[in-house]
Amino acid sequence: MSKYSMHLLVCGGTGCHAAESDAIVCNLRDELEAKGLNETVQVILTGCFGFCEKGPIVKVMPDNTFYVQVKPEDAQTIVEEHIIKGRKVTSLLYRDPKTKEPVADSKHMGFFKKQMRIALRNCGFINPENIDEYIARDGYAALGKVLSEMTPDEVIKLVKDSGQRGRGGAGFSTGLKWELARRNVSDEKYVVCNADEGDPGAFMDRSVLEGDPHSILEAMAICGYSIGASNGLIYIRAEYPLAIQRLKTAIKQAKEYGLLGNDIFGTGFNFDITLKYGAGAFVCGEETALIHSMEGLRGEPTLKPPFPAESGYRGKPTNVNNVETYASIPAIILKGAAWFSSIGTEKSKGTKVFALAGKINNVGLIEVPMGTTLREVIFEIGGGIRNGKKFKGVQTGGPSGGCLTEKHLDTPIDFDNLIAAGSMMGSGAMIVLDEDDCMVSMAKYFLEFTVEESCGKCAPCRIGNKRLHELLGQICEGKGVLSDLDRLKNMSLVIKDTALCGLGQTSPNPVLSMLDNFRDEFIAHITHKKCPAGQCRSLLEYIVNAENCVGCTACARVCPVNAISGMRKEIHKIDSAICIKCGACMEKCKFDAIYIS
């Protein structure tokens, strides 16, 4: 970065990308050229900064000014004011939600204060398409260290000692997994990176791949050296075109630099990485299903054992870790096991990346030490609930997890605490829900996802989840009976107990946790035929506000089932027994005379 005195980092993560960050880059470059500054100021499209809520983001280095919600047309102002005149563009600065004061440095923003970035250490700081920038931040130093100074067993010991557990969902020890793969003797082994992120509401893997692809390549090579593999495969969602393109660029550059390929660092170690594309199946996040998918088959899981460490891709010992797990490895190698294990809780070491979304002020990608409480995440980092609404719950672990409530807010987040609270870590999606969210509908939503994504191989998941979804639908429509609650619970427990793979075994979790935490809401739907959050359409009641109704008959004429009666110029009435809750009357009424109870 020597040639330039200033850098403009523009977020090129998917969210910002979608919000025209390309155009911002273009305009900035044009402006700089017009002002003759293109030799001294460089514009770099980086990976995700994390603060998606306020995207697109432009960061000015070296003074660390953090501009939010930048539009392409702001390019001129930034160049003229900040670059030329040295004045910060106050209108583009983040404003503290409480004090309303502008904050220029991200370090002082609530969103970033409590974060600690290991997996995301380079995201937003380097140009992901330039290997030199990765190297400048100690990139490939860990691989160099491992190859020149350590035996494979020493690497595995270090990873084991660090206490890192797989970030993909189940939380199995990374070091132990590598050791199992190392122990199995074979002429060929494989290192697989699971980048088939499919959890609805999770985008951490995508952000790492887009923002720091080399960290994954480096970690996979380290893993390859440790277990004795010379081939790596990245199984990546085909729906992630930007991540794919950046990985391809990174692999090409790493090969040119001799950091992948034959005889890496002259040590005789060979390691190559190829891409395998997923094609839209959530179940392929399960490692046996993933391997079958890589083999050109339907992504159906098979019973373990045999574990992939014994018989995986092409029947050879295979180590599968997810993106986030690999992303931390180079840092663990360089800074040591003691450093990593000093972070976090007793049984969950290090940090965890969460995708924070839903009814929260600061939607974005965050990384916090294990043990951070939900309260800190939601109310400090996340900036609390949108529009001043009341916090109701937070779904962690996506469709495999559960919904945590008020009473869990001060629970330190780690693998075991989340399970104890009836949820799970999962890949790290965190969806915040407020008082307007109906928990029966949310359970139904997650079940709908599972029903769509079930591979169909085993009966409890294929049929059982369908039945759960149907029953939840009945309740949402006011057709439930109280004994349905027992049935829901029994079906859920049996599916958990009997399903073949992790997807099926965890799919009823949202139902169980909603039943545990929001039983009253279920009962309201069943007994009182009411949806307290006002979300379940069938349970709504359309009512004519006598004060506003002028008797124009427009509503009665548009009603498809003739549920509205009333003479011209008289107050109309809706017969809720006939009403199908289509909402046409409310849409038609010009006098705001129809409301929903």
Next chain:
Amino acid sequence: METIKLTIDNKEIDVPKGTTIQKAARELGIEIPTLCYMELHDLGIENKPAGCRICVAEVQGRRNLAPTCSTNCENGMVVKTHTPRVLNARRTVMEFILSDHPKDCLICPKSGDCELQTMAHRLGIRDIPGQEFAATSTYRKDTSPSIIRDLDKCILCRRCEMMCNDVQTVGALSAINRGFMATVAPAFEQNLEHSTCTYCGQCVAVCPTGALTEVNHVPSVLRALADPTKTVVVQTAPAVRVALGEEFGLAPGTIVTGKMTAALRALGFDYVFDTDFAADLTILEEGTELLDRLSRHLNGDTTARIPILTSCCPGWVNFFEKYFPDLKDVPSTAKSPQQMFGAIAKSYFAEKIGVNRKDMVVVSIMPCLAKKYECQREEFSVDGNPDVDYSISTRELAAFIKQANIDIKTLHDEDFDSPLGESTGASVIFGTTGGVIEAACRTAYEVYTGKKLERLDFTELRGMEGVRSATIDFNGLPVNIGIAHGLGNARKLLDDVRSGTSQFHAIEVMACPGGCIGGGGQPLHHGNSDVIRARAAALYAEDRSKPLRKSHENPFIVKLYEEFLEKPNSEKAHHLLHTHYFDKQKKIIIKH
């Protein structure tokens, strides 16, 4: 071998390492129920998707219930197979499965022999909660010449898919779709008729429910029997007589030839004949062709293709027409016994009794579903009149007998009619793998060497291994014989033939594992390979009990040649008893 000690339902047991909990439990007399799992042990066939989750049990220390069909025993394991948790889970999963299954058991073709029905009965299911709101997965029905697919009844055990792909390497069926709509079907859910299906019927043979069944031709047969203008002739394949009894509660391997004959006569067939007669005829035609090709080959005639392949199995014929059309001049041109019988019945025999072929109906009783398709082939008809009109399976015959109020167990043995009912022991063993080639050897040896064969039992050709080989000494000439049963095994031998590396002079192929005794039309074995083994043993016993055991010694065959066909492979024999094959491989046609 390492031994594992574990406890199942408070009983201790030692088993070899690698044993599943289910098998260990069986040793203890504990029969854990299962739906999808199926094993034909002697044939090396196993279906283990661990998908139905009916066989689950509690393993101490494990979070979830374990599928016992595919969980191996471990030292110190404590397994419980009937705790309230297990029983509740099993019942609930069964309710799930039944909630997506039609409830038309009363009129289902599988009723009474359905594994799902049996399971529902065994688990005492009396109610399916929430059925009124439950959506069901429904699919288009498909009827092919041999097989009916009614996938609404599919429980996704995947047995058919395993048979079609892993065992038969036909690849006509695959799991399709995902989740609730997942099922097993041909590509693009097209009809089987348009797929690469060979109609071997092994999918039907293993289907636990009514999802895959045979096309029922009994009503057509009934109509023919009731028509006074028709002379109805029936022929029965060798494998039927050793399996039919099972449908009436007799032990597998019970030979019911005489009772079957009596039942057929009671049903009203005008002539009860035996396909075995035609099997003897096949040996003469095919054996002569073998010797002709072999001697030409030995004399340096490069146009004589060696090895010669048997051609009596219609599933196998379909297979090579679709997958190895480049080798279609390698198999013998001899028709199958079913078709030879039909050709002779509607020519020689029809003339003899003075009946116009159009007024004769030939029905075959077959262990096979491919025969239904075979008899509909155009080349096996004269002016649109087929040589064999209807082919019904062993199962269909049993149902027919029951419908006609005939108690087969009380019937007295009767003999076949003459002349097409006479046969030798050689023809009986056609029904098992290795039998055709053994029968051929008995005749070819004597014809080739001019000497009497001392040892009739070629035990080296018998057995259940998928691919077998033996060298038979034809008085100084070593003849290399290859045998394959199951189309996947046949493919291995054919690949060698294609690449020119095959060392065999003659190869016998049967499409079904075990041969016709394991055919797609046989009483269901429900995953018990002892049944197939018992049927094979019965055929060899029947062979031994026959006074004549070599096809060329069948006096009625000799007479047939004298009176009608002149000699094996004569012009007339060629016209009536031989066929030719077609290239039925899928072709990609370039659009111009």
Next chain:
Amino acid sequence: MSHIKIELRKEDVDFIKGVCTSFNNDPQELINVLHSCQEHFGYLPAEIQEVVSEGLNVPVAKIYGVVTFYSFFTMTPRGLHPISICLGTACYVRGAEKVLDEFKKELGIQVGESTKDNKFSLSSLRCVGACGLAPVVLVGDKTYGRVAPDDVKNILREYE
């Protein structure tokens, strides 16, 4: 039984065979091959699957099994402007379903269908990783963020 006739233009067959060859005709590369074919043809009709079957020596039933397993693969051509509505959890709780309903209403089609003039097709997907912009709608390569039902008409108008 007759031959199954598959009619394709020579250049199409050559293209598919070329893709198979570029993956060493390795059956395990089936999914990558299907991706390449779908990228080129826009969809994967039966004819294409038959040629892939020949190229990779995989039964076509198995290929169909794979195509119907993965939601990314389609056997029907998509519209000129394929519309995808994100139904990931973040978008869902911010009202994506109502946006989807509005598209259905405006276009008169259901998810998985195309308009009669084949101009638009409608699909739903799960999380594109732009949760900050929820609810998100994709039209072709273009992303629309914070979409409200009222915006639907305007979005469609851009493609008139």
